[in-house]
Structure formats: structure tokens, C-alpha cells
Amino acid sequence: MTASRRKGKKMIKTIRPKLELLSRRFIEKIIDEAYEILDKQGIFVENKEALKLFTQAGMKVDKKTSRVHLKRRLVEKCLATAPSVIKLYDRTGEREYTVGGDEVHFDPGSAAVRILDHKTGEERKPDTKDVVDFCRLTECLDNIHFQSTGLISADVPHPIADIYRLYIGLIFSRKPVVTGTFRVQSFRPMKDLLAAVRGGDKALAAKPMAIFDACPSPPLKWSNLTTQSLIDAARAGLPSELISMGLTGATSLVTISGTLVQHVAENLCGVTIVQLAKKGAPVIFGGSPASFDMKRGTPPMGAIETMMIDAGYAQIGKYLNLPTHAYMALSDAKTNDAQAGMETGVGAVLGALAGINVISGPGMLDFESCQSLEKLVIDDEICGMAYRLISGIAQRDEPIATDKFEGYTPETQFLSMPHTKKWYRMEHLYPVIADRDTYDAWVALGKKPIAQRASEHIEKLLRSNPPALIEKDVRTELTRILTAYAKANGIESLPALP
């Protein structure tokens, strides 16, 4: 075949590498059993409005025990109206993110009560400045697509802790935000903040920029707070993320497949609540289950079995045609050591291979309780590796190589080849944090461990990137909403923002 004829040939399609742990038959069996449990045992829903919706839909509701017996036909009807793809928009409303298919978006693990101070190496309670730095840093990291209300500022009173983190996030970052309520009454002001950014409730529903996490309580229980969040978000046109979280052998069956059955049952109930509240409202099939440690009574997020449960339910979520989410790319280590990198790396790669749409985790240590800015910077690089992996091996040109070898001599220089210059940045990543120096260069640079390199990089990023501040008049409005809500809760003063 001549070169000219080869050129006319179509390029070979790139395979998107994929991880699937369950056979179709296994998936269907898990779903069947979930339906059977929802019908027979029923599920507790501690929310009057939801129970009313269930009653109206013809379900058997025991008002005394708040238990609803869900019929498969209703759940299937609700699944049919739930969108399989959700569009999320950044603060400007210009950048669109697809949450669905095999698209992957990482966001920092959320709602940490502690921060690992990158200057002292000690865990402590975060304050306003930490939350601002965290949001600003997230804004700078290319592989972290969404921001999250990932730190709970300890210098504001508890009643406004949930709304306060969203307020700061909206001021200091353009990225869409993964968030959630701590109190039923918080949804309204949080929604108002988002609507103020968009210019009204309708505009917000048309271009949502936030996801609201709602966690059922295993086994088979939706609390009043989380159920109300589902209903409120659905009516505001904002996507809810269902965070079912069985602990194997403690709050769900010890077997992975047994935990999957319960996970699916809890999430299907969530989908149904959302669709009954508003037909067609966006909802994400997510979770934060864990392989319970039978020795220590802890919920390790970095366990391989935890990740297997994640990949398993995500595959089921895809089968049900829903967008998916998981808590992965995080670690239970207390500091940025080898374990932190190992667990985060494995999680990010497996999550990406499983095609999970929203992966919450980067920056997180210590069982989802401690955020580390250094880790966030390191994890950004890990997420970059995961993205590179799933982009696959592409046939960049036709022919692949033969023409480049025409006139080959032992003196041929690959480095100076135009072909090299054309492709090297597309084909390969060049990390900033990972150590690729020679031994001598590493010594000359002070034998810095990765956490130190990351810490220095944080300072550099924050220095060289001015804050992505929101427009002044919108900011004034956001402050007005927050202040009014704080006042209504008896809080007169708030910390000053940098």
C-alpha cells in the first residue's frame, strides 16, 4: 500500500478504557432484590411532605412508623423521568459541564471539620482565611473541575456554618459547587445565594451551578433533613446527589453484593422522592459507602473493597441511566505520606475507569474529616494522571510511524523531529509536584519531601493567581442575603473577608 492511499484511510477509534465489575445478570439480580426490599420491608422516610407524595402516588404508607412500601412500577416510572445527563454551569454561566455518560469531574472532598495546616503540619480547626485559601486554590487547579464546600469554618456560629462556606465559595471561585445543607431551613438562603449569582430563580434552574448532597441513613432510612433537601432542590431545579453509605457488616450486610442491594434500594427511594417532588428534576446516583474495619470500627475510604462497592453501584447507576457520583480519590492517612498517595491514586484511577461522573475526594484525609491544601495540589496531579489514562491511546497520525522512518539513519534525532514537537505535550504530562529529578538534583534542591514541594507550590499558586472575585454588586447582594440570615439566627457579626 502506498503512502497516499494510507492517508485516505480512517483513523482507528480510540478506546476509552473502562472498568466493569458486574455482569448484566448480576446487576439485574441486585436491582430485583432492592425492589423486593423496598416493597416488602419498606423504607423509613421521616418527612411528612414526602410521605404525602408517596400516599398521593398510591403507595402504602404507615403514618405511625413513617414507613413507605414502594412499588416497583412507581420507581420505574420515576426512573423514566429522571434525566440521564445533567448540565452544570460555572459562575459566569458560560462554561458548561456535562454530568452523565462517562464524563469524569473531580471535586474536593467536602465538609471537613479540620484542616492539616500546611505551614505547621498540624491538624486544627479551619477558619475563614482557610476557607478562602481553599476556594482560591481549587480555582487554580485544572484537574479539579468543581469546587466543594469542603471546609467548615469554625469561626462562624453553627447555625450558619453550611451557608457560610457556600457564600465564600461563590465569591472566590468560578467553578460549579458541590454542597449540602446541615439544617432544613438553610436550603432557602443557600438557594437565594445561587439565584443572586444567576439573576433569579428561573435563570438558576436553567443553568444550575450547584449540586446538593443528601445522605440517607443506613439501613433504609431517609431523615427529615435530607428528604427535605431532595424536595427543595428538585423544586428549585437543582441536582441532588444521593449519598447512600452503608458500612459493611455494621449498617449494611457484610458482603459487597449485599451492601449493593441496600445501596440501590436507598438510592431508588431518593430518585423517587425527587421525581415525585418535581417530574424531570435532576438527580445523581451517588454514595459514600465503606468497607467497615472490624478491628477498629472505622470507615476506611481508602480500602480497595470500598472502591469496589463504589465502582459496583456506579455501574448499576449507569445501567439505570442515571448520572453517577462517588467518594473516591481520598485517603484515611493523617498526613501526606505514602498511604495518602497510594489510596488516592488507586481511587482516582479506578473511579475514572469506572466512568463515575462526579468524584468527590481530592484533598481529603482521615475518613473524610480533614482537608489538606497540600494534598489537594498533589491530588490535582493524580487526577491529571487519571484523565490521561481514560483519554486512552490514540492513533495521532496516519500512518503511525512508517513515514517517520523514511530515510532513517542511526543519526536520526527524535528530539528535533517536528513530529515530536507537534505531539509531546498532547501525549504526555509533565508533573510539577511529582519528583522526576535525578538523585543529585534532588539532593541539591534540599531533599524535599512531596508535602513540602506541594506546600511551596500552594504559596506560588496563590501569589501568582489573583482571586477570581465575583462582580462587586453581586457580592454586595450575597453579603446582604448572608447577613440577613445570620441576623435572623441571632448572629450579629461575621468575620471579615480578605
Next chain:
Amino acid sequence: MKKEELYAKMATAIIEGRKSEAEDLAREAIKAKLDLTEVIEKGYVPGIQKVGELWEKGDYFLPELITGGECMKAAMAVLQPELDKAKIKTKSKGKVVIGTVEGDIHDIGKNLVSSMLSANGFDVVDLGADVKLEKFIEKAEETKADFICLSALLTTTMLGQKKAIELLKQKNLYGKYKVLVGGAPANQKWSDEIGADGYAENAMLAVKLAARLKGA
């Protein structure tokens, strides 16, 4: 069966987590009109102690530990009516009012501690989960408790532990009860900060902590 042989069987039933056997042996002891205080002290207690030891050594994990506790409770439930009838007071290591604080419905950790305390000779009043803070104090007053144990899993609800102590202060009852806190977000620092009497990392350590504070 000889007394000693029966005691050994009781211990083994607890250690190996065989509930119905632990109950049957208790019935056998009642039938044989044995001294029930001795039955508990020489039969069942060594069993649960061994379970604790095996757990600390790392041989037993939580399922074995909690099963041991459940077996102990089951055996005691069989013996209790007889003890009551004979007006025998078992030596309690202390009275505990325990629960998960309001707004929090997580109870695994609390159940573990409750079960271990009760299996190790404490008199436990378990109020369950999502318990109003006033209720802890009311119950402690009513039962003349030694301890109030407050569990919380959520970072948001752990504030209830602090509020409960404030409430005790308001009612001038602070210091009357030993207040112990536990749960995933709690730690010794938190316990010190809010003025609690102690924190334990796990259920077995909670038993030891309570025993130490009671001087038992």
C-alpha cells in the same frame, strides 16, 4: 455436671459467642440451685474478660466482641428474674445513662459501648438515638446514675455534647455525674475543651475508663 465444669462451659459459651448455649447453661444453674452470684462471677465474667483480652490482643475483631457482649446480656437476662426473686443484688460497677444526642440517629458506636459496659457489670440505661439533652439529665436524676454517656457521629451533632454539659451547669448538676463523650468526631481534646470527664477511643477502653473513674 460438676460446678467447675459448668462454669468452664459458661465461659466458653461467651468466648465462642454461642448465645442459646449461654442461656441454657444459666437455666441449668438455676435448676441446680447454684449460688447465682458465684455463677456470674466464676462462670460468665471470666468469659467476657477473655473476650476482652482476645480483642485487645488483636485475635478478636468487633463481630466477636459484640457477640460476646450479646451472649453475656442474654445469660444475665435469664438469671435476673431469679436474682430478683431471691432479692440478691448483683454488684453493679456503676449506673450508666447512655444515648446518641439529639439530631443524630447513628447508634452503632453507642450500641457497642452500651453492650460492653453492660456485659462488664455496669448497670446501663440505654436511651437509644436522637435523644433530647434534657432527657439524659432527667434519666440520670431519676435513676441516680453515676455516668452520663453522650455519643455523636456527626460533626454537627457533637455540639450537643457541649450543650448537655452547659445544661448540667445551668441546673447546678455539673460535677454530680461523670460525663463521658464518644463518637467519630470526638477526641480527648474535645472532651477537655467542653469540660467532660473523659473520652475513650473504643468500647473496651470506655469500659476501662468508666471503671477507673468509678474506682471500681
